[in-house]
Amino acid sequence: MKDSCPICRGIGWVCERHPDRPYDDEAGCACGYGAPCRCNDCVPPDTSRLSALLEASLLCSASTGTC
Numbered sequence: 434m435k436d437s438c439p440i441c442r443g444i445g446w447v448c449e450r451h452p453d454r455p456y457d458d459e460a461g462c463a464c465g466y467g468a469p470c471r472c473n474d475c476v477p478p479d480t481s482r483l484s485a486l487l488e489a490s491l492l493c494s495a496s497t498g499t500c
């Protein structure tokens with residue numbers, strides 16, 4: 434993972450609806466679910482940099498598809 438990704442700013446995640454923005458309420462956009470950035474395409478994606486709240490929504494989305 435790169436620390437200076439121009440898309441996600443090193444977060445490793447982008448907004449699912451706005452894949453050119455970091456998945457972050459303040460620095461980017463978190464209007465929907467998160468999606469792994471192109472710099473974070475390992476399986477499973479690295480969630481270590483996400484807040485617990487965002488990670489929880491991601492895990493919910495990934496496990497059920499509906500929340």
Ligand SMILES: [Zn+2]
Nearest residue numbers: 438441470472
């Ligand atoms: Zn990135």
Ligand SMILES: [Zn+2]
Nearest residue numbers: 448451462464
């Ligand atoms: Zn968005």
